[in-house]
Amino acid sequence: MTRxxxxxxxxxxxxxxxxxxxxxxxxxxxxxxxxxxxxxNRASAEGGDVRIDVEGADGIWRPFGSDAKRPVAVPPLPQRFSVVR
Incomplete structure (x- = not known):
């Protein structure tokens, strides 16, 4: 059975x-x-029959694949989450 x-x-x-x-x-x-x-990470560690579905802004669920776009850079955290030095 697919997880x-x-x-x-x-x-x-x-x-x-x-x-x-x-x-x-x-x-x-x-x-x-x-x-x-x-x-x-969890799906790759489990192996077997696993799928990741991601909901789009339009409300449609789609399977996530290696061809999905990923951000060029992770956006910075809001100031309230930044590390205080």
């Missing part, structure tokens, strides 16, 4: 993204990028 990791477009409560496997929550992340990175 399907689901990453939503919008955060659940305005602050975090909840990743689901077959509809059940398995983790919360501070950004969509972090959720995707964690699920790619």
């Amino acid at each position: 399907v990791y689901e990453i939503p477009y919008q955060p659940d409560d305005g602050a975090s993204w909840t990743v689901r496997v077959d509809g059940l929550p398995i983790g919360r992340f501070s950004s969509r990028f972090e959720a995707l990175r964690a699920m790619v």
Whole structure:
């Protein structure tokens, strides 16, 4: 049976993204990028029949693949999250 990791477009409560496997929550992340990175790592470690679905801005769920565009650079964190020296 295929395990399907689901990453939503919008955060659940305005602050975090909840990743689901077959509809059940398995983790919360501070950004969509972090959720995707964690699920790619988890799926590759598990091996087998795994798929990652990502919700688009249009509300349509699509399979994530290696051909997906990735950011040239990770956007900077908002000032409130920057490290204080």
